[in-house]
Amino acid sequence: MILDVVKPLIRKQLVSKKLLYKPCAVVIGRSGAGKTTLINAICRTQHELNTRKESISRNLYRNDVGCGRNMFSLIDMPEIDSSAVTYKHTFLLREALSATKINTIFIVIKYDSRFGKMIENYFELEQLVYNYGRKIIVIISHWDQSKNPQKNYKEICNLFEDECPNVTNLIFYSEQNYDTEVANLMYSCISNMKEERLNINDENCFFKSNIYQMKSQTKILFQQYQSKANLLEQEYTQLINSIKSSFVEDKDEALHLNIVQFKIDMEVLLQEFRQEYTNAMKELDYYVFNIKMEKENVRICDEFLEKVVSFMSYNLFDNQDPRNLIKRCPNCKLIWFKTEGCDGVTTCGNKIFTNHQDVKSKAFWKYNLQRINGKLQLVKNNMETKTLLKAMHINSNSNRIGCGIEFKWSELPKIEDHLILQLFTVETIDQAKQLIQAGSYREP
């Protein structure tokens, strides 16, 4: 076997399973291991590299992966530095680990020619998630620094097998350009593990010495946030229940809009609370307050999403459904057919654009959500009947096309069913789905 230095590798090749929900994994690593670089690359995010800020700006990030064949999200853990295992670190770590259901824990370890260092590094991180050894996958980063990857690959695999039998798999990668492959390898591990809510409580010895009591004032403010968030959730739940049981043309789109808008409203609420209390609290109180709110935000949005998805006639996480794969650019209206990364941030274009225009266009939904006399309601938009201009594969090799703006793929409405039928020259959406499954769709 000839090993390519930069191409990612995996110890045990797994067959990816098709999941009908969007799985989530957490990524842990010591400062400098390359965690942020990895997440930025596959999620197309732009979190600052190597920010050793002790500050409150550190958030509980959950990022949608924007490349590869499958949808999943990653929670970025706080940088961990053995010399500075502060209360904040452990608090954020604990909250992040238990914010949502997790399939996999990725531990990122920087390649070191002294292999013992990597093992040491592993054990140091493993203790944070000790009870969940079965969920751990090790990612060896900086793989380009190996002088003899073919030999080292075998040696490292054997070493981990002997010293850390807990670890069921190893991925080797370096930052060069193989984002899609890394995302696919990560998904193959994730999809073969169950999702579960990790139960990390104060009794866990690691956190014991760091118990902190939230001040009663902070508690009250957090409860205020909670009750506002719950009210919002009730309001939206009422609306989706009424949509479900009444005659609404294109229920799927109306329901999808509710998911997108609910998330926006929840984010606005979070921002309001953040801004209002930044200066009112001591730094540590504010830090805890902020993370607690973020966690609550994630939990409530997940619950709402689960509810709405169950009301829809197709699965929003099915990566073979044309309604998830074909979207219209909100700016230039070009229709894209996407076989990879149908979730996170996408650029309208088949090539990287150098002159980014900052165009703020809004996706055009059939409906609109408005508060009329204080009541949240679904209002129909006036639609022009859309005709098909042209459709392109987003990874097509033809000349540069598209307008270059960025948008979040999963937050755009599906295109009209009749256009999908026209594109695939079929009679039903199911037939289009079959063509996609068979891999026999070609751009017109």
Ligand SMILES: Nc1nc2c(ncn2[C@@H]2O[C@H](COP(=O)(O)OP(=O)(O)OP(=O)(O)O)[C@@H](O)[C@H]2O)c(=O)[nH]1
């Ligand atoms: N040669 C090489 N350098 C890398 C690789 N991945 C990341 N780096 C570099 O390593 C440094 C640290 O990367 P980060 O992504 O900031 O590491 P981190 O684990 O997020 O560290 P914190 O931000 O402190 O949590 C950066 O300068 C990266 O450019 C890699 O695969 N190969």
Ligand SMILES: [Zn+2]
């Ligand atoms: Zn465009």
